[in-house]
Amino acid sequence: xxxxxxxxSDYVLCLCAGQAxxxxxxxxxxxxxIEVLLPGDVVYWTDLFEPMSxxxxxxxxxxxxxxxxxxxxxxxxAQQPDIFDAFMQTCIRKKNEGDNLALTLGRRDALQRIxxxxxxxxxxLIDRGFAKNxxxxxxxxxxxxxxxxxxxxxxxxxxxxxxRRDRVIDLESRSLTVSDMPQLRQIAGP
Amino acid sequence: xxxxxxxxSDYVLCLCAGQAxxxxxxxxxxxxxIEVLLPGDVVYWTDLFEPMSxxxxxxxxxxxxxxxxxxxxxxxxAQQPDIFDAFMQTCIRKKNEGDNLALTLGRRDALQRIxxxxxxxxxxLIDRGFAKNxxxxxxxxxxxxxxxxxxxxxxxxxxxxxxRRDRVIDLESRSLTVSDMPQLRQIAGP
DNA sequence: CGCGCCGTTGAGGCTCCTCAACCCGGGTGG
DNA sequence: CCACCCGGGTTGAGGAGCCTCAACGGCGCG
Numbered sequence: 287x288x289x290x291x292x293x294x295s296d297y298v299l300c301l302c303a304g305q306a307x308x309x310x311x312x313x314x315x316x317x318x319x320i321e322v323l324l325p326g327d328v329v330y331w332t333d334l335f336e337p338m339s340x341x342x343x344x345x346x347x348x349x350x351x352x353x354x355x356x357x358x359x360x361x362x363x364a365q366q367p368d369i370f371d372a373f374m375q376t377c378i379r380k381k382n383e384g385d386n387l388a389l390t391l392g393r394r395d396a397l398q399r400i401x402x403x404x405x406x407x408x409x410x411l412i413d414r415g416f417a418k419n420x421x422x423x424x425x426x427x428x429x430x431x432x433x434x435x436x437x438x439x440x441x442x443x444x445x446x447x448x449x450r451r452d453r454v455i456d457l458e459s460r461s462l463t464v465s466d467m468p469q470l471r472q473i474a475g476p
Numbered sequence: 477x478x479x480x481x482x483x484x485s486d487y488v489l490c491l492c493a494g495q496a497x498x499x500x501x502x503x504x505x506x507x508x509x510i511e512v513l514l515p516g517d518v519v520y521w522t523d524l525f526e527p528m529s530x531x532x533x534x535x536x537x538x539x540x541x542x543x544x545x546x547x548x549x550x551x552x553x554a555q556q557p558d559i560f561d562a563f564m565q566t567c568i569r570k571k572n573e574g575d576n577l578a579l580t581l582g583r584r585d586a587l588q589r590i591x592x593x594x595x596x597x598x599x600x601l602i603d604r605g606f607a608k609n610x611x612x613x614x615x616x617x618x619x620x621x622x623x624x625x626x627x628x629x630x631x632x633x634x635x636x637x638x639x640r641r642d643r644v645i646d647l648e649s650r651s652l653t654v655s656d657m658p659q660l661r662q663i664a665g666p
Numbered sequence: 667c668g669c670g671c672c673g674t675t676g677a678g679g680c681t682c683c684t685c686a687a688c689c690c691g692g693g694t695g696g
Numbered sequence: 697c698c699a700c701c702c703g704g705g706t707t708g709a710g711g712a713g714c715c716t717c718a719a720c721g722g723c724g725c726g
Contacts, residue, residue, distance in 0.1 A: 310579045313666050318579040340572075377567060382530075384574040389500045389508040391581035392626025396714070428673065436582025441714055443674060476503050586682070618705065631682055633706060 288351060289329065289343040297353040299329035304349025305423075307430055311342045318391075319434035320384065322407055322426070324414060328376075347425040391436045394475065399435040400445045401474040404455060408464055421463035449473075478541060479519065479533040487543040489519035494539025495613075497620055501532045508581075509624035510574065512597055512616070514604060518566075537615040581626045584665065589625040590635045591664040594645060598654055611653035639663075 288306060289299065301323050308329065311317035320341075323329060329343055329351070363370045390402055411422045428439040428446075435442065449455045454470050456463045464470055478496060479489065491513050498519065501507035510531075513519060519533055519541070553560045580592055601612045622632040639645045644660050646653045654660055 310575055312579070312583065316583040318575075318582040320575050320578060377571075381567075381571050381574060384571060384578060385500055385508075385510050387578045388510060388574060388581055389502070391578055392508040392623075393502065393506040433582075438715060439673080440675090440716080444714095447674080628683060629705085630684080630707090634682095637706080 287343075288345055288349070289341065296356055298356055298359045299343070300352045300354060301325055301327050301329060302350045302352055304345055304347045305425055306343055306345045306349055307426075307434070309342050309344070309433060310340060317342065317433050318436065319430060320387070321380075322410070322434070324410060324416065326414070346427070346430060396435070396437055396441060396445050397448065397473060398475050399437065400431065400442065400449065401454075401470055403431060403434050404449075404462070404464070405470055405474045408462070419463075420465070420467070421461055423460065424457065424462035425460050477533070478535055478539070479531065486546055488546055488549045489533070490542045490544060491515055491517050491519060492540045492542055494535055494537045495615055496533055496535045496539055497616075497624070499532050499534070499623060500530060507532065507623050508626065509620060510577070511570075512600070512624070514600060514606065516604070536617070536620060586625070586627055586631055586635050587638065587663060588665050589627065590621065590632065590639065591644075591660055593621060593624050594639075594652070594654070595660055595664045598652070609653075610655070610657070611651055613650065614647065614652035615650050 289295065303325050305325075306323040306329075307319045308321050308323055309317045309319040323343070363373055390399055394402070407424075408417070408420075408422055411417050416422060428442055431437075431446075432439045432442040437445075446455075446457065449470075450457060452466075452469070454464075454466045454473065456465050479485065493515050495515075496513040496519075497509045498511050498513055499507045499509040513533070519531075553563055580589055584592070597614075598607070598610075598612055601607050606612060618629040618632055618636075621627075621636075622629045625632065627635075636645075636647065639660075640647060642656075642659070644654075644656045644663065646655050
């Protein structure tokens with residue numbers, strides 16, 4: 287647990303090593319994972335101005351992170367135009383990803399959601415050089431995938447089973463390899 | 477139709493009068509409405525840098541909008557620090573709203589989704605002074621509510637019927653009044 | 667060895683979808 | 697003027713998809 291929903295913080299967090307998930311949680315335990323955080327990610331974009339974040343940040347493996355005082359962060363942004371540009375670009379990109387998540391949760395069925403989630407995560411890891419050929423570290427528990435796709439762990443298990451049976455992915459002991467990328471894209475849909 | 481998904485535009489659009497919806501559409505016709513746009517709203521935050529927006533913007537009543545050349549928009553932002561601040565705040569707020577939409581679509585049932593949608597829209601209209609006591613103009617078609625909540629029009633109709641039967645809302649001829657606000661909040665949940 | 671956590675599998679049920687029929691109001695043309 | 701159609705909303709029947717509940721096996725750990 288890196289950051290809890292009602293915690294006050296004067297710092298901007300930046301993940302250095304390991305993976306984490308950023309989610310919104312309801313009092314009754316239901317929650318929705320918004321994104322998987324990788325090394326280099328800034329932990330919250332959403333509450334850069336409001337120090338009281340509504341987010342629950344949970345590490346899914348041993349992780350380290352750096353705390354940057356909020357004012358230092360903004361000072362850096364103001365000083366370095368290129369960093370500022372990168373920040374704005376990322377801001378917009380995150381918004382786009384969030385909207386696409388809404389589309390997926392609202393309009394796609396279970397198998398498509400799982401396929402998209404795996405595809406997105408795999409592409410992100412490959413982009414950042416965290417993958418060896420097509421295999422990536424996959425420390426997420428079943429309940430994380432369920433919370434990211436709006437399903438139950440039970441049904442998630444059944445969908446994953448199907449993807450493995452059809453030789454689309456190969457998943458064992460915290461490591462996932464995409465065996466049939468075209469097929470995975472096909473299932474994930476447009 | 478104000479803006480179609482694959483249209484190229486050098487302008488930033490700003491809604492002046494009327495209401496519109498911003499959505500992401502799939503080739504097969506399924507779509508997810510991300511937000512309802514009111515007068516004063518800037519039409520796309522998501523593609524301020526990439527002129528090719530993936531969004532479908534549809535007016536739901538007679539509307540007028542203003543086109544601002546992209547570079548003029550950024551020039552204005554650079555010149556006026558207070559406008560820039562407001563822009564950043566709104567950017568972050570939109571992201572927060574988007575994430576909450578994902579939570580709703582992923583983890584809430586049909587009635588809760590409908591209730592939240594109506595509640596959010598009503599609050600937004602009230603905030604901006606578009607409401608007389610508790611009644612607001614409600615030009616949305618059934619299919620819009622369905623696309624905003626990830627349901628079918630048929631099921632949306634049944635849920636709305638339930639809300640009317642329980643005297644939570646009163647909806648007739650393009651005008652909606654919230655009769656029992658506490659109950660509506662209760663249904664919408666935390 | 668016992669225990670707890672995690673994933674798997676199956677049975678049954680509820681929610682929401684699909685399909686279809688129907689009504690209504692508004693336009694359009696005879 | 698009425699007949700007709702057409703888009704939008706309503707309602708019901710039946711079914712698919714996903715959830716709930718429960719039992720079980722594997723694994724790490726005390």
